[in-house]
Amino acid sequence: MAIDMNGINPNQPGGSRSRTVEAQEPRQKIDSSGSEKHEAPKEKRGESVSFSGKAKDFQQIEANLKELPEVDSDKVAKIRAALEDGSYNVSSENVAQKMLDMEKYIF
Secondary structure (H helix, E strand, O other): OOOOEOOEOOOOOOOOOOOOOOOOOOOEEEOOOOOEEEOOOOOOOOOOOOOOHHHHHHHHHHHHHHHOOOOOHHHHHHHHHHHHHOOOOOOHHHHHHHHHHHHHHHO
16 A cells, blocks of 8 residues: 655656755735735744764764775685685584574574
């Protein structure tokens, strides 16, 4: 079941509508004399947002993570070389232990 918030639903016939409140021109009013008047834009409220210490810490951590490469190319190169020369060994006991450790975190 789709929920239509403010008339914006991409599943409706006619596609999705986008609204930009700030970009709209002020509406014109016509008074009883027939002349047009522009309505003055309403003042914006002085709202502010503050972040807790933890939120600031998370922002710093996120910024630090974005600076790191997604792949450790040195580690990949070492494993690739070990695979090619046959010196890469897989310990079945270590693999089994890691699987058990992972299960603890999942459940």
